[in-house]
Amino acid sequence: KQEVTQIPAALSVPEGENLVLNCSFTDSAIYNLQWFRQDPGKGLTSLLLIQSSQREQTSGRLNASLDKSSGRSTLYIAASQPGDSATYLCAVSDDKIIFGKGTRLHILP
Amino acid sequence: KAGVTQTPRYLIKTRGQQVTLSCSPISGHRSVSWYQQTPGQGLQFLFEYFSETQRNKGNFPGRFSGRQFSNSRSEMNVSTLELGDSALYLCASSPTAGSGQPQHFGDGTRLSIL
Numbered sequence: 001k002q003e004v005t006q007i008p009a010a011l012s013v014p015e016g017e018n019l020v021l022n023c024s025f026t027d028s029a030i031y032n033l034q035w036f037r038q039d040p041g042k043g044l045t046s047l048l049l050i051q052s053s054q055r056e057q058t059s060g061r062l063n064a065s066l067d068k069s070s071g072r073s074t075l076y077i078a079a080s081q082p083g084d085s086a087t088y089l090c091a092v093s094d095d096k097i098i099f100g101k102g103t104r105l106h107i108l109p
Numbered sequence: 110k111a112g113v114t115q116t117p118r119y120l121i122k123t124r125g126q127q128v129t130l131s132c133s134p135i136s137g138h139r140s141v142s143w144y145q146q147t148p149g150q151g152l153q154f155l156f157e158y159f160s161e162t163q164r165n166k167g168n169f170p171g172r173f174s175g176r177q178f179s180n181s182r183s184e185m186n187v188s189t190l191e192l193g194d195s196a197l198y199l200c201a202s203s204p205t206a207g208s209g210q211p212q213h214f215g216d217g218t219r220l221s222i223l
Binding site: 031032034041042043044046049051089091095096097098099100102 | 144165211
């Protein structure tokens, strides 16, 4: 049974720092991995999607990597800003989409 | 292009009642998936509909059901509500079926059971 774990559950960093969020999954037979952002009281916004054949994807200050063999993905955020404060979720797709419980990120001004 | 629209945004019900939630996908999207989000369990997959047919189902009791109409709009119904059904219910649409498709989410319906 696929399980997705995100560590840490919460993170506070000063504005301007680079940071890494981690996601691990137990079954490497996935179609893709997706990173989402969720603001309080809102739905999910897709940030990056990495297909199983890819190693990384980049969008602006965000870079996501995927290592299927070790069951790990990282989301790298460069030069963090207060507007980056949100909960970040990763999700893997096999026959269903399985989400991690997220990392609550707080960027300190 | 309008995003995924969920109605209502907030709902309060009592135990034993039933509820129907609505989701209008992005225009042209034919797949709609439903999720339940709670603080304890996180986001859990309920079911996926494509071309008016349930294509995939999560591990929820039969009290949770859904349907999809010919215009791709979807409804989710929960009968005999329990306190544990209090949650944010999210709907996501994608152009075609399959969990490999990028998902576009609505802002959800917050359901509170008293």
